[in-house]
Amino acid sequence: MNILIYGAGVQGQYLAHVLNQPENNITLLARGQNYKYLNNRGVVLNHYLQNKRTTDYFNYVSKLGKNDNYDIIFVTMKYSDFYSIVPSIAQNISTNIIFIGNNTDPHKLRQTVLRQSITHKNISFGFLMTGGNRGESATTVIRFNAGELKVSHLNGIIPFHNKLDAIFKNSSIKLTYETRFEDWLMSHAAMIIPLNAGISLKNKYKENQKQLLSNIIKSYNELHLLIEHSNYNIVPKLQSTLFKNFKCLAYPLLKLIINIKIINQIQGSNSEINALYKDIKLLNKQTALTTNYLDEMIIEAR
Numbered sequence: 001m002n003i004l005i006y007g008a009g010v011q012g013q014y015l016a017h018v019l020n021q022p023e024n025n026i027t028l029l030a031r032g033q034n035y036k037y038l039n040n041r042g043v044v045l046n047h048y049l050q051n052k053r054t055t056d057y058f059n060y061v062s063k064l065g066k067n068d069n070y071d072i073i074f075v076t077m078k079y080s081d082f083y084s085i086v087p088s089i090a091q092n093i094s095t096n097i098i099f100i101g102n103n104t105d106p107h108k109l110r111q112t113v114l115r116q117s118i119t120h121k122n123i124s125f126g127f128l129m130t131g132g133n134r135g136e137s138a139t140t141v142i143r144f145n146a147g148e149l150k151v152s153h154l155n156g157i158i159p160f161h162n163k164l165d166a167i168f169k170n171s172s173i174k175l176t177y178e179t180r181f182e183d184w185l186m187s188h189a190a191m192i193i194p195l196n197a198g199i200s201l202k203n204k205y206k207e208n209q210k211q212l213l214s215n216i217i218k219s220y221n222e223l224h225l226l227i228e229h230s231n232y233n234i235v236p237k238l239q240s241t242l243f244k245n246f247k248c249l250a251y252p253l254l255k256l257i258i259n260i261k262i263i264n265q266i267q268g269s270n271s272e273i274n275a276l277y278k279d280i281k282l283l284n285k286q287t288a289l290t291t292n293y294l295d296e297m298i299i300e301a302r
Helices: 010-018 032-041 079-091 106-116 161-168 181-201 209-229 238-245 247-259 261-265 270-286 292-301
Strands: 002-006 025-029 043-047 052-056 059-061 072-076 096-100 122-128 131-134 139-142 148-152 174-177
Touching: 002 010, 010 025, 010 043, 010 052, 010 072, 010 122, 010 131, 010 139, 032 059, 072 079, 072 161, 079 106, 079 270, 096 106, 106 122, 106 181, 122 181, 148 181, 161 174, 181 209, 181 238, 181 247, 181 270, 181 292, 209 238, 209 247, 209 270, 209 292, 238 247, 247 261, 270 292
Parallel strands: 002 025, 002 072, 025 059, 043 139, 072 096, 096 122, 148 174
Antiparallel strands: 043 052, 122 148, 131 139
16 A cells, blocks of 8 residues: 655654555655654654664655655644645545544534545544654654554545555554544543643642642533533543542542653643634533633643
């Protein structure tokens, strides 16, 4: 299979690594200094939990030409960057596209691509269950086992699922066809927005961390109520149940999460968190529900 991974951050590099099989011809699209680093040293990954380092070599490009044809294009970028590359994707002749990452309005993104496309496109979505950060000499990856890629067409079966299955056939990573993906994406956004704000504020609240944890929990409850009121389900349900009914467990769990060393390796970018927050705030316009604690945390964290 001829594969393009559009975006060579943590997600893109790890996806290339796990798909590096003889039957997969992989090209990574990178820009700027990252393009130079990859050309010089290849994809060097520090697998944080597994305490090992791997090096892989691929084809590298810095732009997507109109006539560059791929069986599948995986777009691995921050949500806040997706729309910036829509013209490039839309003008390309490749048919099968998967946008991988956080996304609180996948239907809008799909329609934006389709309106600008010069050829037929199948636009699907995914989420890679890994984290980490990118460095000059190597990229650190946080994963449990081999990781997991959740994919969905939102409504119905992914039209190119046979190609996906073939690409992942000999890979160690788990490929999951998620049936409730919009609920899952919204629930994941609800999980990371307050958490990232809390991590950004933890030094400011060093002497009063209990207050910070309380604000995070209240933000979760506001968000979950808003999302459920907007006809989404929290997936998994335990996520909302924990912060609503088991605060005695939520406090120590959150305290552990925001203070462990590993969290510094997986914190989300401010631009992406703000983009997700703005999308979720649009739900407020359809209801009288408020998110006062969340709003205050986001403002304070900026």
